[in-house]
Amino acid sequence: MTDSIISLTHLVKKFGKQTVLQDVNLDLMPGEIVGLIGPSGAGKSTVIKTALGMEVADGGSATVFKQTMPNRQLLSRIGYMAQTDALYEALSGRENLQFFGKMKGINKKNISTEIKHAAAVVDLTEDLSKRVSGYSGGMMRRLSLAIALLGEPELLILDEPTVGIDPALRRQIWKELGSIRDEGRSILITTHVMDEAELTDRVALLLGGRVMAFDTPQNLKKQYEVPTIEDVFLKAEGVQS
């Protein structure tokens, strides 16, 4: 655990009287894809936001790159894609990429190659000059993902990146995520698509404010004695309620 990229220990988060996260323990190693699954409202997005320092934890600790979050300097090494698209609709796709590229501190020389690459991964090269207001829902999602990919961050945190994206493109994106992992970079991803959870290295099942299970897909299936992750999910949720 010494060289983990993200390490959450006994994380507690409350919104008013509602305790969303009771005791969350999670770690992410270099060159690893961790999938975070759980029912809607379980607190997946909250885990991510707390890890990034956008929400303050009420207990426990969150460290990223071995440093306690929140930490502004570390943010340049993280590519974050929120659950909402968060794009400037008056600007074109390229202008959005350029703007966030500059915000991330990518230097001028690399920025256009970075943009070209990111756009190619999400298949947006043709539509970069279009205003975002004229994008379809899936195109916005792809642009949002492209922004997160900019600057080859060591850590990618993606909150439901493939919602509204067609199967062919989804496969292409997962291929890219795979090669990112092979470069030794790490990815924390949330999803409701259980087929995708199968593609991760380890799956964390968030339920009732705790990580109920955290293991490789194979081990989870064995543990719950079911053939798919989807069944793991349903069985775990069934036990809970």
Added chain:
Amino acid sequence: MRILAIATRVIKELIRDKRTLTLMFVAPIIIILLLSVLFSANSTTNVKIGTVAVSKTIRSNLDNTKHVAVKTYDSKKQAKKALKDEKIDSIIQKKSSGYSITYANTDSTKTTAVKMAFKNAVTEDTMTTMKNQMGTMKTQLQTTASALTKVEQLLPAKTRAKLASQASTPKTTTKVTKVAKTKVTNHYVYGDSSTGFFDKILPILMGFFVFFFVFLISGMALLKERTSGTLDRLLATPVKRSEIVFGYMISYGILAIVQTIVIVMATIWLLGIDIVGNVFNLVIINLILALVALAFGILVSTFARSEFQMVQFIPLIVIPQVFFSGIIPLDSMADWVKDISYIIPIKYSGDASTAIMMHGAHLSTLGLDIGVLGGILIVLTFLNIVGLKRYRKV
């Protein structure tokens, strides 16, 4: 570097929002034009003047003026009551020392109309008097001349020749009543001689437009950044909180400069209003005001959950600014009312702009106004930078 990128982005977004942009530049011009028509068209205002002890000629002169009606009162007391009841717009009273005129002055165009009518009436009266006097003088001269001729014939020839040489400069003893310049004392029931003139509200109005648009548009823009999630995304990059605030300041500062120039040019060219001072100074003042408005907008946007809620802040933040800006004289009001005006940004920008536009004041003499505005700006900007901590803890 990041500051500039943010500023360019905000400007790009603004420029692409054609409707808002048009409204920002066209609306002030239309309103200023409308107001100028309202305030300067005095030809159609009907005024009623009450007179006390005023001579018949002046009365009839007044009465003959277009749009002026005259009512005679026996005493000042009666006239004052009529003025209070708004039956008449002003009182002209003849005193031994001259005229005393009291204006209701609730409507400056009426005050101007009365002043004009009275001036004309007196001039006409003086002319008539002079004409009459000339007539008398003429007859007197004629009689003197004929008397002289008679006397002349009785005189010896030697004296006659001497007299003829002096005849070109006849000395008349006729006493000419010197037409003294009529002494007039003006009284105003409300305000003073400069109250409510379009010229006076123009600088305030300009400040108001800058404040209103920058406040609203920047507030909305920041609100949208928050609700659409772009603020979160922005704060998920290593950008400093201060860089976001300063980026916004640059872009809206530029916007305010352009807006001020457009308004100033419109007032100079379309209305032909003289601006005594330097237009550049005016731009500086409005720039500072715009930054204050921006800071207010950003601050207030954090308390609003939707654009509709943002609009609800207009009566709270913008409207009082107009009332306390100096459009309504506060001298006669309670102290606490006056105290409120000390924290009203538009009051300071209005004072400074008035000084520049009407008296040609230089920036160096406007230290107080600029200082206060700058102080408000620094405090609000600091609050905003700290306030962004709500969305990211560092």
